[in-house]
Amino acid sequence: MTTLSNAPGIPAEGALAGLKVLDLMWVVAGPTATRAMADFGATVVRVESTNRIETARGIGPYHNNGQGPDHSGLFGNMNINKLGLSLNLGTAEGRAVLLDLIKWCDVLTESFSPRAMRAWGMDYDSLKQIKPELIMLSTCLFGQEGPLSRVAGFGTMGAAIGGYIALAGNPGGSPIGPYSAYTDYLSPRFALPTILAALDHRDRTGEGLYIDQAQAESSLHFMSTALLDYHVNGRVPQLVGNADPDMAPHGCYAASGDDDWVAIAVRDDGDWANLCSAMGQGELTCDDRFADFAARRANEDELNGIVATWASERGAVEIEYMLQAFGVPAHAVSNSSAAARDPQMRHRGHFVAMEHPEHGTTTFEAAKGQMTETPPSYRSVAPSIGRDNDLVLRDILGYDDERIAELAIADALT
Amino acid sequence: MLLSPYRVLDLTDQRGMLAGQILADLGADVIAIEPPDGSSARAVGPFAGDDPGPDRSLFWWAYARNKRGITCNLDHPDGQDLIRQLAAGADFVLESADPGAMPARGLGYDDLSADHDGLIYTSISAFGQSGPKAGYQATDLVLMAAGGPLILSGGAGEAPVRVSVPQAWSHASGEAAIAAMVALRARSKIGRGQHIDISAQQSVAAATMSANLAASIGAAETARVAGGMAVGPFTGKLIWEVADGYISLTFLFGSGIGPFSQRLFNWMYDEGECSQDDRDLDWIGLGAEFISGARPLSDWARLMEVVGEFLKKRTREELFAEAQSRSLLIVPVTTVDEVANSEQFEAREFWREHEMPGWPDPVRFPGPFVKLSDNEIEYRRRAPTLGEHNAEVYAELGLDHDALSDLRERGVI
Numbered sequence: 133m134t135t136l137s138n139a140p141g142i143p144a145e146g147a148l149a150g151l152k153v154l155d156l157m158w159v160v161a162g163p164t165a166t167r168a169m170a171d172f173g174a175t176v177v178r179v180e181s182t183n184r185i186e187t188a189r190g191i192g193p194y195h196n197n198g199q200g201p202d203h204s205g206l207f208g209n210m211n212i213n214k215l216g217l218s219l220n221l222g223t224a225e226g227r228a229v230l231l232d233l234i235k236w237c238d239v240l241t242e243s244f245s246p247r248a249m250r251a252w253g254m255d256y257d258s259l260k261q262i263k264p265e266l267i268m269l270s271t272c273l274f275g276q277e278g279p280l281s282r283v284a285g286f287g288t289m290g291a292a293i294g295g296y297i298a299l300a301g302n303p304g305g306s307p308i309g310p311y312s313a314y315t316d317y318l319s320p321r322f323a324l325p326t327i328l329a330a331l332d333h334r335d336r337t338g339e340g341l342y343i344d345q346a347q348a349e350s351s352l353h354f355m356s357t358a359l360l361d362y363h364v365n366g367r368v369p370q371l372v373g374n375a376d377p378d379m380a381p382h383g384c385y386a387a388s389g390d391d392d393w394v395a396i397a398v399r400d401d402g403d404w405a406n407l408c409s410a411m412g413q414g415e416l417t418c419d420d421r422f423a424d425f426a427a428r429r430a431n432e433d434e435l436n437g438i439v440a441t442w443a444s445e446r447g448a449v450e451i452e453y454m455l456q457a458f459g460v461p462a463h464a465v466s467n468s469s470a471a472a473r474d475p476q477m478r479h480r481g482h483f484v485a486m487e488h489p490e491h492g493t494t495t496f497e498a499a500k501g502q503m504t505e506t507p508p509s510y511r512s513v514a515p516s517i518g519r520d521n522d523l524v525l526r527d528i529l530g531y532d533d534e535r536i537a538e539l540a541i542a543d544a545l546t
Numbered sequence: 547m548l549l550s551p552y553r554v555l556d557l558t559d560q561r562g563m564l565a566g567q568i569l570a571d572l573g574a575d576v577i578a579i580e581p582p583d584g585s586s587a588r589a590v591g592p593f594a595g596d597d598p599g600p601d602r603s604l605f606w607w608a609y610a611r612n613k614r615g616i617t618c619n620l621d622h623p624d625g626q627d628l629i630r631q632l633a634a635g636a637d638f639v640l641e642s643a644d645p646g647a648m649p650a651r652g653l654g655y656d657d658l659s660a661d662h663d664g665l666i667y668t669s670i671s672a673f674g675q676s677g678p679k680a681g682y683q684a685t686d687l688v689l690m691a692a693g694g695p696l697i698l699s700g701g702a703g704e705a706p707v708r709v710s711v712p713q714a715w716s717h718a719s720g721e722a723a724i725a726a727m728v729a730l731r732a733r734s735k736i737g738r739g740q741h742i743d744i745s746a747q748q749s750v751a752a753a754t755m756s757a758n759l760a761a762s763i764g765a766a767e768t769a770r771v772a773g774g775m776a777v778g779p780f781t782g783k784l785i786w787e788v789a790d791g792y793i794s795l796t797f798l799f800g801s802g803i804g805p806f807s808q809r810l811f812n813w814m815y816d817e818g819e820c821s822q823d824d825r826d827l828d829w830i831g832l833g834a835e836f837i838s839g840a841r842p843l844s845d846w847a848r849l850m851e852v853v854g855e856f857l858k859k860r861t862r863e864e865l866f867a868e869a870q871s872r873s874l875l876i877v878p879v880t881t882v883d884e885v886a887n888s889e890q891f892e893a894r895e896f897w898r899e900h901e902m903p904g905w906p907d908p909v910r911f912p913g914p915f916v917k918l919s920d921n922e923i924e925y926r927r928r929a930p931t932l933g934e935h936n937a938e939v940y941a942e943l944g945l946d947h948d949a950l951s952d953l954r955e956r957g958v959i
Contacts, residue, residue: 147732187802193765292794321720342919356608395691479677501725
């Protein structure tokens with residue numbers, strides 16, 4: 133893997149070159165959306181403050197298991213290609229800089245709890261008076277109004293109150309849920325197309341737009357069928373482990389290694405016959421207990437026992453190759469070292485290495501969409517706090533030495 | 547609406563339908579194209595009344611909204627010709643066929659863009675259009691395993707467990723909508739469209755919250771913790787059992803979460819359920835005390851127990867109410883029926899209704915994914931019945947009633 137060089141700056145090329153984004157968001161949901169814009173050439177100014185260290189800087193994985201504000205692989209991954217400005221919004225001088233940046237930008241994104249921007253006189257209704265073409269995204273757990281709109285929340289809480297935690301777990305056990313801040317992964321898929329559609333609309337009409345995103349609401353579109361099943365059929369999902377309504381066997385089976393698991397899904401009788409052949413147990417295809425889906429479901433414990441015994445004697449990757457050679461859906465359950473070795477992830481260039489001033493090199497994930505004409509570019513690692521103050525204040529805002537010194541004296545740049 | 551000027555040919559099945567839905571909700575004219583015997587998505591359950599049928603798939607109801615629906619046999623030369631004609635008038639094509647299947651029909655990007663270089667053509671597949679696993683068979687579970695989220699969810703030493711509502715293809719569809727919109731911005735700059743290749747395996751990797759980078763940056767693998775997450779040497783417990791069910795409490799130290807923990811302990815102290823020493827801990831700097839060894843790690847386990855005991859005596863409603871007045875990071879773990887009946891979504895007038903054919907009552911759908919100050923998302927069409935818009939769409943190609951009858955008889959539409 134080639135190691136790219138780290139050179140923060142204003143990109144000249146890319147699908148979104150020339151687009152100016154002021155990013156006041158933090159942790160995962162918001163920064164994911166602005167990172168995608170930065171990858172495709174937008175100039176994204178990410179505002180942080182040392183007075184309230186961004187939560188993501190404290191979340192792992194940590195470079196070389198170390199501690200410090202620039203050790204977080206999560207923060208590093210969410211914020212490549214962005215310019216970092218430290219700004220103390222508790223000072224009037226800091227807020228004056230913010231207002232200058234708002235006048236500069238095309239898109240303003242914020243994920244404070246509702247009312248913070250209003251308290252500073254920087255809510256959309258105020259800002260559109262000075263900049264009618266502004267596109268502004270406010271994104272938080274529950275949106276800008278409603279009885280719960282003041283509930284402060286991270287995506288872990290969105291996963292709980294948005295119904296996702298109760299959708300994963302084993303029968304009779306406690307809910308387990310998907311990993312961590314699940315709604316944070318879903319909401320950018322709705323925020324970003326909306327911002328880009330708003331820009332296209334602005335270019336045609338000159339009109340700006342305010343986007344009020346409740347991450348909990350956006351995320352319900354990933355579980356629409358369950359909501360309909362409740363509304364139409366009155367059904368509430370139960371904890372079912374990895375059981376599937378239409379497939380058996382279907383689950384994660386322990387393979388021979390340490391914490392080594394393989395996912396296997398048998399969609400139909402054809403897959404079943406192929407699985408039996410792959411396992412060298414062709415006689416099972418004539419076994420009435422497993423003749424069709426209904427039979428396999430009725431005898432699922434015995435079925436899982438047979439597959440589990442077979443799987444326990446081989447490695448998960450070996451099983452994946454064996455079953456896929458027979459056309460049966462299967463894959464090793466990948467952890468981070470398996471992902472780094474995965475030949476398909478390598479083929480896709482999923483992991484990108486770049487020089488890092490503190491760690492020598494760092495690794496982040498590539499942009500998700502592969503595009504033939506306007507590929508993403510990787511220009512700089514995530515900023516340390518205030519790394520690009522000079523570039524932003526001088527080159528973007530045109531401040532002189534005197535102005536910058538005044539800001540420093542007023543404690544506005546911390 | 548924001549995307550009113552644009553037309554999308556949506557050739558996806560259940561592996562990509564959310565992509566076109568996002569564009570349709572934003573106002574694009576999305577034409578869903580199905581085989582004459584119906585999309586395979588119409589066979590995806592659950593079904594209205596648990597009674598399978600092409601117009602009763604709740605998946606189809608959910609993800610074909612705001613689209614017009616036509617039929618076309620992509621394996622028939624005349625059907626392929628119709629798609630080429632329709633693509634000539636479209637801005638976007640979305641497809642989710644197995645890699646290689648569309649080019650084999652003469653409907654790949656090169657075919658459709660040859661005389662129409664403005665076309666934005668997005669392919670959604672399990673592992674991408676090329677590479678050693680491009681031909682792999684995949685399901686939701688297999689993709690969640692391959693992309694990294696699955697290993698992180700479940701109890702230590704136990705089998706990883708997935709979200710029971712399939713998620714993988716929705717992740718891929720969301721990325722497809724994003725990339726298609728990036729390409730629209732690019733088109734206004736470079737004057738031409740392009741081919742976009744979306745891999746579901748890569749898309750679901752977002753749900754690892756960067757834990758999939760651990761090995762690459764010299765970090766330890768992230769431990770699997772039932773109802774929680776590992777934060778360095780600490781267990782961050784997120785799901786807690788209370789008197790009448792479960793809540794999510796984010797309990798940790800540091801400048802982001804520490805102040806919330808401080809307020810929780812203030813409350814516990816007021817109720818006589820923690821010591822003054824625990825209340826007066828440095829909830830911002832506590833992590834550093836553990837890491838330096840100034841305070842033993844076992845003390846963290848003890849603090850979690852103190853919190854757990856406090857929570858067990860209280861109900862979800864009581865805890866959630868106090869969380870709002872005291873600004874604590876507590877919400878109930880909510881089941882689907884509670885989501886559907888939530889006062890918050892009601893107050894924001896979130897839900898939308900459609901009359902669905904063959905179903906007696908109006909059906910309630912999750913509402914607009916964002917609220918807009920202008921050009922609001924409208925639920926202007928329910929999911930189409932099979933071939934519902936054949937006449938109006940094909941009329942644009944100059945096909946009259948007789949021509950359509952002929953195509954129907956020959957199994958083209």
